[in-house]
Amino acid sequence: MAETVRSARAGRPTLAVVGATGAVGTVLLQILSHRADVWGEIRLIASPRSAGRKLAVRGEEVEVTALTEEALDGVDIALFDVPDEVAAEWAPRAAALGAVVVDNSRVFRMAADVPLVVPEVNPHAVRTRPRGIVANPRCTTLSMIVALGALHAEFGLRELVVSSYQAVSEAGRAGVETLRRQLSLVAGTELGTSPGDLRRAVGDGTGPFPEPVALNVVPWTGTLQDDGWSSEETALRDESRKILGLPRLPVAVTCVRVPVVTAHALTVHARFESEVTVDKAREILATAPGVVLFDNPAAGEFPTPADVVGTDPTWVGRVRRALDDPTALELFVCGDNLRKGAALNTAQIAELVAAAPS
Amino acid sequence: MAETVRSARAGRPTLAVVGATGAVGTVLLQILSHRADVWGEIRLIASPRSAGRKLAVRGEEVEVTALTEEALDGVDIALFDVPDEVAAEWAPRAAALGAVVVDNSRVFRMAADVPLVVPEVNPHAVRTRPRGIVANPRCTTLSMIVALGALHAEFGLRELVVSSYQAVSEAGRAGVETLRRQLSLVAGTELGTSPGDLRRAVGDGTGPFPEPVALNVVPWTGTLQDDGWSSEETALRDESRKILGLPRLPVAVTCVRVPVVTAHALTVHARFESEVTVDKAREILATAPGVVLFDNPAAGEFPTPADVVGTDPTWVGRVRRALDDPTALELFVCGDNLRKGAALNTAQIAELVAAAPS
Ligand SMILES: NC(=O)c1ccc[n+]([C@@H]2O[C@H](COP(=O)([O-])OP(=O)(O)OC[C@H]3O[C@@H](n4cnc5c(N)ncnc54)[C@H](OP(=O)(O)O)[C@@H]3O)[C@@H](O)[C@H]2O)c1
Ligand SMILES: NC(=O)c1ccc[n+]([C@@H]2O[C@H](COP(=O)([O-])OP(=O)(O)OC[C@H]3O[C@@H](n4cnc5c(N)ncnc54)[C@H](OP(=O)(O)O)[C@@H]3O)[C@@H](O)[C@H]2O)c1
Numbered sequence A, B: 001m002a003e004t005v006r007s008a009r010a011g012r013p014t015l016a017v018v019g020a021t022g023a024v025g026t027v028l029l030q031i032l033s034h035r036a037d038v039w040g041e042i043r044l045i046a047s048p049r050s051a052g053r054k055l056a057v058r059g060e061e062v063e064v065t066a067l068t069e070e071a072l073d074g075v076d077i078a079l080f081d082v083p084d085e086v087a088a089e090w091a092p093r094a095a096a097l098g099a100v101v102v103d104n105s106r107v108f109r110m111a112a113d114v115p116l117v118v119p120e121v122n123p124h125a126v127r128t129r130p131r132g133i134v135a136n137p138r139c140t141t142l143s144m145i146v147a148l149g150a151l152h153a154e155f156g157l158r159e160l161v162v163s164s165y166q167a168v169s170e171a172g173r174a175g176v177e178t179l180r181r182q183l184s185l186v187a188g189t190e191l192g193t194s195p196g197d198l199r200r201a202v203g204d205g206t207g208p209f210p211e212p213v214a215l216n217v218v219p220w221t222g223t224l225q226d227d228g229w230s231s232e233e234t235a236l237r238d239e240s241r242k243i244l245g246l247p248r249l250p251v252a253v254t255c256v257r258v259p260v261v262t263a264h265a266l267t268v269h270a271r272f273e274s275e276v277t278v279d280k281a282r283e284i285l286a287t288a289p290g291v292v293l294f295d296n297p298a299a300g301e302f303p304t305p306a307d308v309v310g311t312d313p314t315w316v317g318r319v320r321r322a323l324d325d326p327t328a329l330e331l332f333v334c335g336d337n338l339r340k341g342a343a344l345n346t347a348q349i350a351e352l353v354a355a356a357p358s
Helices: A003-009 A023-034 A084-096 A123-127 A139-155 A168-186 A197-202 A231-244 A278-287 A339-355 B003-009 B023-034 B084-096 B123-127 B139-155 B168-186 B197-202 B231-244 B278-287 B339-355
Strands: A015-018 A042-046 A054-057 A060-066 A077-080 A100-103 A133-135 A157-165 A251-254 A264-272 A291-293 A314-321 A328-335 B015-018 B042-046 B054-057 B060-066 B077-080 B100-103 B133-135 B157-165 B251-254 B264-272 B291-293 B314-321 B328-335
Touching: A015 A023, A015 A084, A023 A042, A023 A054, A023 A168, A023 A339, A042 A054, A077 A084, A077 A339, A084 A100, A084 A133, A100 A339, A123 A339, A139 A157, A139 A231, A139 A264, A139 A278, A139 A291, A139 A314, A139 A328, A139 A339, A157 A231, A157 B157, A168 A197, A168 B168, A231 A251, A251 B264, A251 B328, A264 B251, A278 A291, A278 A314, A328 A339, A328 B251, B015 B023, B015 B084, B023 B042, B023 B054, B023 B168, B023 B339, B042 B054, B077 B084, B077 B339, B084 B100, B084 B133, B100 B339, B123 B339, B139 B157, B139 B231, B139 B264, B139 B278, B139 B291, B139 B314, B139 B328, B139 B339, B157 B231, B168 B197, B231 B251, B278 B291, B278 B314, B328 B339
Parallel strands: A015 A042, A015 A077, A042 A060, A077 A100, A100 A133, A157 A251, A291 A314, B015 B042, B015 B077, B042 B060, B077 B100, B100 B133, B157 B251, B291 B314
Antiparallel strands: A054 A060, A157 A264, A264 A328, A314 A328, B054 B060, B157 B264, B264 B328, B314 B328
């Protein structure tokens, strides 16, 4: 490391990336390499299986160490991108050692004493973290909540009806490989035109999905909850309420998997406290941090996953006032589930914590 | 033709299929061959380009004739599956010649003096046809309306919020060929993971769609109306109101194209006049004609396009009561856009007319 870089970093907080070798961790290292560099040392941590591997971050090779108390010693902020059971054990241990933990697992999101933070929406919440843990919302919530937060600040949200079009990379590498394998089976065939033909062609190869996903849409993501709801659907409601600070917000949602590699899309019917205008909504969305308004159907402009994959913002198009309700808007939102939906938001939370250590 | 068949058909109404060589016409001939045979002569009519071709219906070869007044002479019921401009000219001419016309084009659906009929929902409407024309709803409406009609009859609909997952065969053979060509380009590649890569790979090959549809979802179907709405969206609202006899029903809708060959899907948030129960809703859907309830997520049962393609009914799954509104239900509905969505419904209307010629 050059001497000037070393001295510039002196006195800055030490960051640990726990789960640096994973799908989210990999994107996070890219993001840390491209954002303004506010960090002193960046430590890369994973399972003992990865100890000794070298990964690039900020243009330097850094050796991965196994997750131990020693590895966490002196860490100011630890970003956790590891399986739930690892987070459940190690996030509190890291916090006990003095680190502020930003956790991306399902474990802490709805805990009353853990803030669930989206820096564009509820940055203040990061300051109240009695357990030393800050949670990162799930990708589906993150794909819409920045746009909705901006509209809520102006109009006051009263109700949401949401349908999702979720990409397969939410299910990690296994999800992407399953779709690609199925696509190879269907390309150049007549599959998709007679009952059961896709299922027969795919056989047991549905991977992490309950049904074939190529040439299909599957109205199921997550695990089964009470009364036929999926965990993804109830969580989208619970997380939206917590982030927006609206504990009674009515949220109706159906989650659907689509054959897209990366970038979630959602249709949103949002009802507000009083009459809204499209002009005002567009003005808000055009200026809101982290949002791109891409909405001119006459010129063929509306966001699709193919447009937004690999980008940071929440893209919004098809902004219309409901035909039969002057207090409601229709939107189509789209965001990269691996960037803002996972790694980017944790990096932003870490920067918030670093800027105001409390 | 065997003598027994000939005599059995004597005195029965003469049916004409106008547009017998087209995408919808082809499915219609299959359907006519499989349903209970209530017809005398079945005449096949198309453009002069097809005159002399022979097509099979009811197991017999029938010669196609060109659309002329002579060809329509003596026809009791004429099913029109032709382009809008042909329907606009010839449906009234066929009616003037004494035929009852069942038209599948966009031309007459919203005319006040033309009934828009779904036999399971508003069969009575078929009797009032001052112009001698009965219109068939569009496929998107037909993919959900039988299920909604059954629920409305019991609970009384108050509001709909709908999002669609529409198959490419709605755009005819060109739509299917476009998706298949794009699938051949993306299979075995890493496409879909970096911004714009799909668009570059597909180039000008987007066919009838504004954006690449393989590995993508496109929030646009139809043509641009006022205030950013698409014709598909406003028509879904207008047709639902007309069929259900609810001229002021609030309907919010976003239409999205997905990479599925055949069978539309829709998420529906339906609000009713008073409290509903899932048990009662399931009982209605399980017994409603033309509806299949396929709803047991614990056993992996919910309808997908791959399950329902090539079948007649409207399939319904994911039946839940809204978490925050005891008067609302969430549904996922799925139907074959070429069968119930087009050809089947016209055949059913023709049978209604034949049974009660008025
Ligand atoms: N994929 C997404 O879209 C997404 C979105 C939001 C949130 N998340 C959440 O983010 C977390 C990581 O997801 P992912 O998709 O990146 O998973 P992944 O690709 O399987 O990566 C898991 C990471 O955790 C590490 N790890 C596993 N066991 C460990 C242990 N005992 N001690 C220390 N490190 C261990 C792995 O290290 P080794 O390589 O050494 O095994 C790897 O770095 C999960 O909680 C997931 O729910 C994922
Ligand atoms: N595809 C769908 O999912 C769908 C769904 C609902 C409704 N529709 C509607 O159904 C109608 C037919 O659609 P399609 O997809 O079947 O179209 P298509 O495949 O293009 O078929 C058009 C049919 O119309 C005939 N035709 C064209 N010009 C004619 C003329 N001047 N005189 C007589 N016949 C003529 C054609 O005969 P030749 O073969 O001789 O040219 C052919 O039989 C359209 O109004 C469409 O909007 C389609």
